[in-house]
Amino acid sequence: MNFNNFPKFQLPRLQLPRLDLPEWIAPKKDLPPLAIGDLRAAVPIVQGGMGVGISLAGLAAAVAEAGGIGVIAANAIGMIEPDYYDDGRAADQRALRSEIRRARARTRGVIGVNLMVAVNDFHELLQVVVEERPDIVFLGAGLPLRGIPVAALRAANVKVAPIVSSGRAARLIFTHWRKSYGDVPDAVVVEGPLAGGHLGFKPEQIDDPAYALERIVPDVIAEVRPFEAGCGRAIPVIAGGGVYTGADIHRILRLGARGVQLGTRFVATDECDADPRFKEAYVRCRAEDIVIIKSPVGLPGRAIRNPFLEEVARGARRSFRCPWRCLESCDARAAAYCISLALDSARQGRLDEGFAFAGANAHRVDRIVPVRELMDGLKAEYAAAVEAAARSIGDEYARLVERWKGLKDEYGAAVARLAELRDEYERAWNERIARLKNDYENVWPDKIAALRAEYEGAWNEKAAAVREQYEAAVAALEQLRAGGLDLQAEPR
Numbered sequence: 001m002n003f004n005n006f007p008k009f010q011l012p013r014l015q016l017p018r019l020d021l022p023e024w025i026a027p028k029k030d031l032p033p034l035a036i037g038d039l040r041a042a043v044p045i046v047q048g049g050m051g052v053g054i055s056l057a058g059l060a061a062a063v064a065e066a067g068g069i070g071v072i073a074a075n076a077i078g079m080i081e082p083d084y085y086d087d088g089r090a091a092d093q094r095a096l097r098s099e100i101r102r103a104r105a106r107t108r109g110v111i112g113v114n115l116m117v118a119v120n121d122f123h124e125l126l127q128v129v130v131e132e133r134p135d136i137v138f139l140g141a142g143l144p145l146r147g148i149p150v151a152a153l154r155a156a157n158v159k160v161a162p163i164v165s166s167g168r169a170a171r172l173i174f175t176h177w178r179k180s181y182g183d184v185p186d187a188v189v190v191e192g193p194l195a196g197g198h199l200g201f202k203p204e205q206i207d208d209p210a211y212a213l214e215r216i217v218p219d220v221i222a223e224v225r226p227f228e229a230g231c232g233r234a235i236p237v238i239a240g241g242g243v244y245t246g247a248d249i250h251r252i253l254r255l256g257a258r259g260v261q262l263g264t265r266f267v268a269t270d271e272c273d274a275d276p277r278f279k280e281a282y283v284r285c286r287a288e289d290i291v292i293i294k295s296p297v298g299l300p301g302r303a304i305r306n307p308f309l310e311e312v313a314r315g316a317r318r319s320f321r322c323p324w325r326c327l328e329s330c331d332a333r334a335a336a337y338c339i340s341l342a343l344d345s346a347r348q349g350r351l352d353e354g355f356a357f358a359g360a361n362a363h364r365v366d367r368i369v370p371v372r373e374l375m376d377g378l379k380a381e382y383a384a385a386v387e388a389a390a391r392s393i394g395d396e397y398a399r400l401v402e403r404w405k406g407l408k409d410e411y412g413a414a415v416a417r418l419a420e421l422r423d424e425y426e427r428a429w430n431e432r433i434a435r436l437k438n439d440y441e442n443v444w445p446d447k448i449a450a451l452r453a454e455y456e457g458a459w460n461e462k463a464a465a466v467r468e469q470y471e472a473a474v475a476a477l478e479q480l481r482a483g484g485l486d487l488q489a490e491p492r
């Protein structure tokens with residue numbers, strides 16, 4: 001027997017992961033540029049198109065000058081012309097053409113046009129876009145599916161970005177475009193339910209968290225991603241509706257959006273093309289004044305409550321002459337008022353004859369500022385948000401390092417305890433083996449000899465007794481035989 005073969009006690013080897021952590025974290029604090037194909041805006045801020053006449057060349061050029069994308073809203077833009085009621089279509093086209101040219105004359109920045117698919121002169125206005133070549137056209141209030149002059153827009157180098165409220169709508173548009181035009185849009189704007197103006201949501205969806213911008217942005221990104229491989233270019237997603245501060249921009253970009261679209265903030269600027277009284281309505285309004293209305297367009301809209309809207313809500317009807325049925329979905333005979341006329345009146349500061357569309361955050365506006373100041377403020381807030389995020393990552397990192405150090409100490413203590421246990425074990429094992437060996441070599445031979453002696457002694461005694469009994473029996477038998485007992489005789 002080999003007593004040296006006792007089980008070995010192996011100390012476990014713990015491989016601690018190497019943490020190659022940066023010595024310092026240097027976050028990029030500048031707003032990243034927004035690239036849409038070969039078009040580039042220095043800051044990823046799109047000024048949402050705002051009709052009627054709220055965002056014209058003045059606002060658009062100022063935003064473009066500040067590095068963002070300035071957008072002229074084209075729907076009912078002809079209302080700024082004196083002859084709209086004579087020929088609305090012609091006035092719309094003339095006004096759009098002239099506003100694009102005015103904006104171009106003021107800036108070399110990025111200029112866009114916002115077109116509503118739902119207006120009856122959509123295709124004529126799109127033709128003006130092809131001819132006047134703004135950098136990009138945003139197509140909202142309906143799905144831009146049929147009759148889009150994609151080849152002409154491409155030839156004019158005008159980028160196209162539909163405005164959607166869901167991933168499903170984005171998929172529908174992209175699938176249709178690929179099939180019908182062998183092409184896909186260049187970018188997508190996703191507008192959440194906190195936006196101002198007409199909303200692409202059912203009234204019950206507006207406050208439902210399932211439709212919050214933060215929820216639909218990832219959906220839209222996921223839907224357009226497969227199309228990027230097909231067309232070999234990135235399709236940036238731009239998100240808007242309730243984006244108010246630089247911190248909001250930071251949050252939305254972290255969701256994967258490449259840009260943001262802001263409306264409300266740009267209304268409260270010196271350069272916004274609306275009358276100062278329109279802007280003052282923003283400064284004055286409180287949270288409870290911002291309401292959802294049912295617009296004659298057939299969509300819900302967000303606006304600032306005023307006597308005009310209260311009257312309409314009570315069922316009053318404003319008589320009007322419909323100049324040319326500008327909206328496909330509007331039934332002028334049934335409508336309580338003309339939406340274009342109401343918005344145009346508000347633009348001119350006559351809020352008793354109309355109302356101001358506004359985003360859910362309009363009550364946060366406390367003053368009117370130049371676009372440049374607004375943009376600088378947003379950039380600074382964004383930088384602060386990046387720093388705060390980096391700080392919290394840094395704090396988390398420091399916490400992890402501490403935890404890691406703690407674990408390392410704990411591990412060291414555990415290994416030391418294991419070494420102790422191993423020594424104890426080996427000591428105990430060696431002692432026991434030594435005892436067993438001693439027993440085997442010294443104690444057991446004596447014991448076995450004693451047992452053997454005991455066995456042999458017992459056996460001899462027993463054998464002698466048995467032999468004695470046997471012999472006595474044999475003697476008794478002999479005696480019987482001598483007494484004449486015939487052991488062979490049959491019993492009688």
Ligand SMILES: Cc1cc2nc3c(=O)[nH]c(=O)nc-3n(C[C@H](O)[C@H](O)[C@H](O)COP(=O)(O)O)c2cc1C
Nearest residue numbers: 048049050051140195196197241242262263264359
């Ligand atoms: C006064 C006003 C008018 C608007 N008009 C239009 C419009 O004509 N077409 C459009 O696509 N969006 C329109 N919008 C939506 C904006 O373009 C933008 O997407 C939205 O306001 C973003 O939300 P925010 O206001 O919370 O920033 C309008 C918004 C406002 C506040």
